[in-house]
Amino acid sequence: MKVILQRSLQADVRVDGDIVGQIDHGLVALVGIAHGDSVDTVRAIADKTANLRIFPDEAGKMNRNVVEAGGGVLAISQFTLLADCRRGRRPSFTAAAPPDMAKNLYERYADHLHSLGLPVARGIFAADMAVSLVNDGPVTIILDSDEIIR
Template identity: 85%
Template structure:
């Protein structure tokens, strides 16, 4: 599993020019589910997402997590995070989980974040989406379950 987190001042996702999810401030989470990922993997990465101290405190130090900062999370499924570009010029996506498994685990990730009291907005799985955000900082963090769990 790979998740790209971008701290944002505002973010939304649109399908056919219609907003289907948005947050005022918080994190945009681009979520890639890999072969072999499990509900346990996804919950562990969701806990890491919720508890990363990447928001400024009153002294300007990154000491607050998204919950402490009162932020939301815009979760977007993005299988292209699993692209393998080592050979040739066309990325291979064989490392990505099948759509039925990926959908279930993406929903598990978002549901677990919501269970922690975080406002979670979502894109639509497998839809062609336009994601807009105003990056704050900029702060961008990469979470890779191979590095965190395995």
Template identity: 80%
Template sequence: MKVILQRSLQANVHVNHEIVGKIDHGLVALVGIAHGDTTETVRVLAEKTANLRIFSDEEGKMNRNVMDTGGGVLAISQFTLLADCRKGRRPSFTGAASPDIAKELYQNYADHLTSLGIPVATGIFAADMAVSLVNDGPVTIILDSDEIVR
């Protein structure tokens, strides 16, 4: 599982020219589910997302997490995070979980964040989405379950 976190001042996602999810401030989480990921993998990365101290405190130091700021998470499913570009010119996505498994685990990620008290908005799984955000900082963090969980 890979999650790209972008600290944002505001973000939204459109499907068919309609906003289907938005946050005022917090994190945009691009979520890629890989073969072998489990509900435990999702739990660990959701808790890491919630607890990362990447928001500034009163002194300008990154000492606050998204919950401390009252921010939300806009979670977007993105299988392309699992692209393998080592050979040729066309990425291979064989490392991505099958859509039925990925959809369930992506929803588990969003549900776990919600259970921690974080407002969560989502896109629509497998839809063609247009994601807009105002990156804050910019601060962008990569979470990879191969480095955190396994």
């Protein structure tokens, strides 16, 4: 599982021109589910997402997590995070989980964040989406389950 977190001042996702999810401030989470990921993987990465201290405190130091900062999460499924570009000019996506499995685990990631007290907005799985955000900082963090929990 790979997740790209971007601290944002505002963000939204549109499908066919209509806003289907938005947050005022918090994190945009681009979520890639891989073969071998499980509910345990998703929970561990969701816990890490919610608890990373990447929001400023009163002194401007990154000492608050998204919950403490009063933010939300905009979760977007993005299988292209699992692209293998080592050979040729066309990426291979064989590391990405099959769609049914990926959708289930993506939904569980968002559900677990919600269970931790976060407002969670979502994109539409497998839709062609337009994501807009104002990156705050900029702060961009890469979470890779192979490095964090395996």
